Amino acid sequence: MSKILGISAFYHDSAATLLVDGEIIAAAQEERFTRKKHDERYPFNAVQYILNTSKLKLGDIDHIVFFEKPFLKFERLLETYLAFAPRGFKSFSLAMPIWLREKLFQKNFLFNLLCQHDPKFKDIDKIKFSEHHFSHAASAFYPSPFEEAVILTLDGVGEWATTTLAIGKKNNIEMLKEIYFPHSLGLLYSAFTYYIGFKVNSGEYKVMGLAPYGKPIYKEKILQNLVDVKKDGSFRLNMDFFNYATGLTMTSKKFSKLFGQPIRRPDKDLLKQFHMDIAASIQAVTEEIVLKLSKNISEKYKIKNLCLAGGVALNCVANGKILKEGIFKKIWVQPAAGDAGGSLGAALAYWHQELEKVRVVKSKIDGMKGSYLGPSYNEQEIEKTLKSLGAKFEKYGEKELIDKVATELNNEKTIGWFQGRMEFGPRSLGARSIIADPRSDKMQKELNLKVKFRESFRPFAPSVLREDVNSWFDLNTDSPYMLMVADIKKRIQIPMSENDQKLFGIEKLNVKRSSIPAVTHVDYSARIQTVHEETNPKYHKLLKKFKDITGCPILVNTSFNIRGEPIVCNVKDAFKCFMGTNLDILVCENFILHKDMQDKSLQINYKQETKLD
Amino acid sequence: MINFFKEFFEFLMERKKYWLLPIIIVLALFGVLIVLSQGSAVAPFIYTIF
Numbered sequence: 254m255s256k257i258l259g260i261s262a263f264y265h266d267s268a269a270t271l272l273v274d275g276e277i278i279a280a281a282q283e284e285r286f287t288r289k290k291h292d293e294r295y296p297f298n299a300v301q302y303i304l305n306t307s308k309l310k311l312g313d314i315d316h317i318v319f320f321e322k323p324f325l326k327f328e329r330l331l332e333t334y335l336a337f338a339p340r341g342f343k344s345f346s347l348a349m350p351i352w353l354r355e356k357l358f359q360k361n362f363l364f365n366l367l368c369q370h371d372p373k374f375k376d377i378d379k380i381k382f383s384e385h386h387f388s389h390a391a392s393a394f395y396p397s398p399f400e401e402a403v404i405l406t407l408d409g410v411g412e413w414a415t416t417t418l419a420i421g422k423k424n425n426i427e428m429l430k431e432i433y434f435p436h437s438l439g440l441l442y443s444a445f446t447y448y449i450g451f452k453v454n455s456g457e458y459k460v461m462g463l464a465p466y467g468k469p470i471y472k473e474k475i476l477q478n479l480v481d482v483k484k485d486g487s488f489r490l491n492m493d494f495f496n497y498a499t500g501l502t503m504t505s506k507k508f509s510k511l512f513g514q515p516i517r518r519p520d521k522d523l524l525k526q527f528h529m530d531i532a533a534s535i536q537a538v539t540e541e542i543v544l545k546l547s548k549n550i551s552e553k554y555k556i557k558n559l560c561l562a563g564g565v566a567l568n569c570v571a572n573g574k575i576l577k578e579g580i581f582k583k584i585w586v587q588p589a590a591g592d593a594g595g596s597l598g599a600a601l602a603y604w605h606q607e608l609e610k611v612r613v614v615k616s617k618i619d620g621m622k623g624s625y626l627g628p629s630y631n632e633q634e635i636e637k638t639l640k641s642l643g644a645k646f647e648k649y650g651e652k653e654l655i656d657k658v659a660t661e662l663n664n665e666k667t668i669g670w671f672q673g674r675m676e677f678g679p680r681s682l683g684a685r686s687i688i689a690d691p692r693s694d695k696m697q698k699e700l701n702l703k704v705k706f707r708e709s710f711r712p713f714a715p716s717v718l719r720e721d722v723n724s725w726f727d728l729n730t731d732s733p734y735m736l737m738v739a740d741i742k743k744r745i746q747i748p749m750s751e752n753d754q755k756l757f758g759i760e761k762l763n764v765k766r767s768s769i770p771a772v773t774h775v776d777y778s779a780r781i782q783t784v785h786e787e788t789n790p791k792y793h794k795l796l797k798k799f800k801d802i803t804g805c806p807i808l809v810n811t812s813f814n815i816r817g818e819p820i821v822c823n824v825k826d827a828f829k830c831f832m833g834t835n836l837d838i839l840v841c842e843n844f845i846l847h848k849d850m851q852d853k854s855l856q857i858n859y860k861q862e863t864k865l866d
Numbered sequence: 867m868i869n870f871f872k873e874f875f876e877f878l879m880e881r882k883k884y885w886l887l888p889i890i891i892v893l894a895l896f897g898v899l900i901v902l903s904q905g906s907a908v909a910p911f912i913y914t915i916f
Contacts, residue, residue: 324877331889353897358870377869 259600320595341499385411392598393562394421408563450517467529486546573738588734589678623788627675683792817863
């Protein structure tokens with residue numbers, strides 16, 4: 254049996270993945286264990302989890318593959334600094350010591366870190382390096398349900414590439430085209446994230462959520478001044494407006510001058526209509542670029558399937574537009590599309606491309622096992638932990654538990670749902686989720702303000718039974734990873750009155766827009782997760798029971814955490830989040846905890862420890 | 867360390883980026899100098915360069 258360990262680390266979202274004979278056995282992000290969001294450090298805990306769960310020692314691993322090539326990245330850094338010199342000296346002087354001390358010697362550095370797991374590990378030559386965008390492309394194609402597909406990867410930057418186009422056939426990926434740094438769609442989007450006052454690398458999805466509240470009135474300004482988009486979708490940025498290539502900020506003064514307002518200070522300035530219009534405009538530009546790229550490659554290569562990865566592939570609104578336009582017959586997006594997924598891609602690339610192993614296509618859904626690849630806990634472990642935490646709980650059989658939880662959901666209770674293996678990737682998919690009734694009028698505000706402690710404009714996503722998705726949404730395909738946005742069916746929409754339509758920005762939030770208002774965004778769209786019996790049978794059963802009681806096969810599904818905190822990993826994290834928020838009930842496997850039965854002295858307030866993205 | 871230089875040299879050959887070599891050497895020398903100068907007798911030498 255051949256065992257490959259993939260690792261991504263040292264930039265953001267470090268993670269580890271284990272492949273055994275090409276099958277994805279386990280994968281996890283370091284942030285879940287260390288509780289530091291987007292943790293970039295060596296994924297010690299993730300690797301250790303993988304070794305423990307598969308009962309392996311590091312010496313048993315045949316190949317260890319890092320997700321990018323440090324020398325190539327160093328080359329890009331030096332060339333960029335030279336091209337912009339003498340500008341960027343400050344950034345250069347900050348970056349070089351780290352590079353000369355550790356990053357350039359990544360192989361030795363990594364080897365020493367790996368030895369912490371197994372001091373007897375001696376074979377440094379087991380460490381191999383993949384390329385950043387090749388890792389993304391591999392993570393998008395190899396687990397997909399397609400024999401042949403066009404692969405588009407879009408993100409901030411890896412070594413040189415920021416956007417790549419490849420074709421995958423059987424077990425082979427051929428890179429065809431690349432757009433190089435500093436011209437990057439991911440960094441363009443991040444620049445606007447920064448300008449609106451959100452955190453780069455984590456606040457991008459807030460820009461996407463804010464966009465429907467605004468009008469894209471700055472779209473032409475962006476296209477005329479900041480980015481030159483060609484007919485085929487390729488693009489060049491005007492670097493006069495950006496500062497990320499060599500500076501310590503994303504945008505330059507010229508950028509703020511162009512839009513007439515300074516960068517928003519998140520702690521002092523309120524979000525205004527201007528920021529919503531800016532968000533709408535950059536979202537519109539992103540969609541235009543992604544659609545042009547997709548149309549061009551579809552016409553040129555005449556391949557019916559598209560695979561997507563890279564941070565921009567998490568822009569589910571843009572993904573939904575590609576699907577809606579019918580440019581490709583089928584689209585598959587890697588659930589861990591960001592850098593964490595690089596660990597998976599690096600391992601898969603080595604297995605199929607280097608070792609030339611045959612690829613067996615899993616045609617039912619895909620080869621990701623629902624992305625439930627993280628740690629799980631058995632009943633004894635959970636009971637022991639709950640007792641040690643002083644929790645009061647009840648234990649049920651599965652059927653009884655499902656009945657009880659569905660009834661409580663119908664009573665508008667908010668529930669922490671902890672069961673099975675933790676998800677790999679940024680979305681909660683019904684293993685570490687907060688769930689609620691989507692028909693409730695008060696639910697969106699209540700969840701945002703009392704449970705998640707975040708801005709009230711943030712939308713929530715629906716989990717829906719796969720077999721019912723087409724009756725409720727304009728979508729009739731699998732979307733198991735919440736990476737497709739589609740409109741809610743007309744029949745359940747509530748049209749806005751003339752007065753409602755005059756409302757601006759966040760005021761729109763108060764208008765009930767459908768019979769499932771908690772998951773209906775202001776533009777009648779929803780970020781859909783289809784729930785499949787094959788990959789998450791327990792969650793599927795719960796949705797079915799909820800449908801039996803209410804006629805609605807949908808639940809609100811949001812990540813089990815508070816703002817700025819990584820999604821919960823173990824029972825202790827779940828209990829902390831339960832006691833630190835206004836969640837009514839916590840369900841850990843077959844144990845139910847009611848808030849009103851818990852010892853009041855166990856309640857904690859830790860929202861000040863974490864900050865908004 | 868020998869392995870590192872070997873791999874880096876192979877990388878430069880593969881990428882045909884020979885002009886990177888002098889930059890690397892200068893950077894490495896400065897790096898060594900900075901490390902050595904931290905609280906040692908080499909520190910005054912830095913002032914004679916600049």
